[in-house]
Amino acid sequence: GQAALAHVFDQAWDPTTGKTLDNFPTDQDGFPFFSSPVVANLTGDGNRSMVTANDSYWIHARGPDGQEAPGFPKWTGQWTSFGGAVGDPKLDGQQYLAYGTREGQIFLWKVGGKPSLNDQWWHYRHDEHNSGRYGNDTRPPAGVRFVVKRSKKSAKVTWKASGDDGVSGGKVAAVQVYRSSQKISLSQLGSRIKLPQIAKPNGQQKVNLKIAPKKSLYIAVRQRDADGNWSALSRFKIRPFKSFNLKKQKRICRKKFRTRGKHGSAKRRAKKNQQSCIRRAVKKSKKIKQQNTQKS
Structure with a gap:
């Protein structure tokens, strides 16, 4: 006989009541073989989206209203499998979504949302420890720059x-x-x-x-x-402290290029050399001052 057409969909429930959300189930356009959904804030409001992938190469991100987050669905052209991950790897407020494929490639997209709200189920089996325990805190504080x-x-x-x-x-x-x-x-x-x-x-x-x-x-x-x-x-x-006495260096410049003749041209030349020497000293002083402010 003729094979039945499979119907694949995403489902979401209200955990406080156990009832299906009003806008679910929603149709999927492929089979989510070997795939695990993640949950993350992608819209900048207080809602989270359910991110799911399938064997038709699509990645969907639907909120409580059943609608896709901005920029979704994503297309890989390859069989997306396993679980994706959402995070802020640069710690600059910009979130990324990463997904691997059966062909062995990794896809990475910039996505919206607030990292501070990405605290539900951002990784395969919930967290970096793959604990599968909702609410488990595995995220350490970030390192610092000095x-x-x-x-x-x-x-x-x-x-x-x-x-x-x-x-x-x-x-x-x-x-x-x-x-x-x-x-x-x-x-x-x-x-x-x-x-x-x-x-x-x-x-x-x-x-x-x-x-x-x-x-x-x-x-x-x-x-x-x-x-x-x-x-x-x-x-x-x-690093060690670098010192530079600008006042002393200015005195050296004036002494080194002091006027040795009575002619106006000699005086002008001496003054010009003094000013050039002092400018170099000021520039060097600023450079050393910057070097004494060290950053990691």
């Missing part, structure tokens, strides 16, 4: 505080700061520095360190959230 303002006998070290989930969420539960005369690693952290207070996400954190002018120093920061997830160890080498 700005160091070096002076003759000290260094002011600042960085922006992370959130308890990357750069999102609330304050981290703990911050550890270390210093050492040698390179810092997890097995050799050096001396612990007391941090005055933990800042809110994106707030400024700072420590002031005493350090001899010609000495280098290694510093490191790591952060922990309330669930025990540690960030990567952010490390930086503070």
